[in-house]
Amino acid sequence: GAVVSQHPSRVICKSGTSVKIECRSLDFQATTMFWYRQFPKKSLMLMATSNEGSKATYEQGVEKDKFLINHASLTLSTLTVTSAHPEDSSFYICSARDIRAGTGRNNEQFFGPGTRLTVL
Amino acid sequence: KNQVEQSPQSLIILEGKNCTLQCNYTVSPFSNLRWYKQDTGRGPVSLTIMTFSENTKSNGRYTATLDADTKQSSLHITASQLSDSASYICVVSDGNNRLAFGKGNQVVVIP
Numbered sequence: 001g002a003v004v005s006q007h008p009s010r011v012i013c014k015s016g017t018s019v020k021i022e023c024r025s026l027d028f029q030a031t032t033m034f035w036y037r038q039f040p041k042k043s044l045m046l047m048a049t050s051n052e053g054s055k056a057t058y059e060q061g062v063e064k065d066k067f068l069i070n071h072a073s074l075t076l077s078t079l080t081v082t083s084a085h086p087e088d089s090s091f092y093i094c095s096a097r098d099i100r101a102g103t104g105r106n107n108e109q110f111f112g113p114g115t116r117l118t119v120l
Numbered sequence: 121k122n123q124v125e126q127s128p129q130s131l132i133i134l135e136g137k138n139c140t141l142q143c144n145y146t147v148s149p150f151s152n153l154r155w156y157k158q159d160t161g162r163g164p165v166s167l168t169i170m171t172f173s174e175n176t177k178s179n180g181r182y183t184a185t186l187d188a189d190t191k192q193s194s195l196h197i198t199a200s201q202l203s204d205s206a207s208y209i210c211v212v213s214d215g216n217n218r219l220a221f222g223k224g225n226q227v228v229v230i231p
Contacts, residue, residue, distance in 0.1 A: 043124075043224065114161065114163045
């Protein structure tokens with residue numbers, strides 16, 4: 001259990017285009033999902049916290065108009081990189097928090113496999 | 121500022137040998153500490169989780185220790201296998217469920 005998927009696993013796009021990345025919790029519900037980006041040999045950096053049914057909370061320095069987050073259901077959050085530029089090329093990872101009490105994994109974040117974005 | 125420092129940054133070990141990875145943190149208040157394994161191009165996968173009262177936790181050939189007084193943790197890999205080649209990330213959670221990530225220990229196991 002506690003599987004999180006991401007789609008696509010990798011994407012190559014032209015500069016100026018928009019790219020949507022999906023994050024799904026497959027076997028549990030997640031009112032909160034998190035979006036991270038990771039540069040080579042660097043730690044994961046939290047970009048934003050996605051809350052189901054409300055606006056996402058962005059970390060300082062992350063442009064909310066550039067990185068659009070939608071969390072329309074308890075199992076799906078999307079990150080849209082708008083007008084992508086080469087400097088947006090990175091590894092994007094989502095995680096989902098299982099909030100169900102009594103599962104033994106209350107509040108634990110489960111990570112997706114990541115999406116490699118390359119902007120040409 | 122909550123910080124997690126890991127050492128060594130990278131290491132190469134022979135297949136079958138043991139190794140120990142170190143993690144020092146300054147996160148406060150402390151909730152729990154997790155070690156994750158991240159294969160190249162993949163998301164992190166949890167290996168162990170320890171709370172304040174736990175000193176050691178094992179998961180197969182992986183054994184994690186925690187000294188909450190000195191704010192140090194270690195991950196010991198026993199009888200390494202080629203598939204152990206990965207980045208091992210120490211992640212500390214504070215009382216508000218925010219996570220502080222280390223940069224990872226890059227382990228390369230060679231035959």
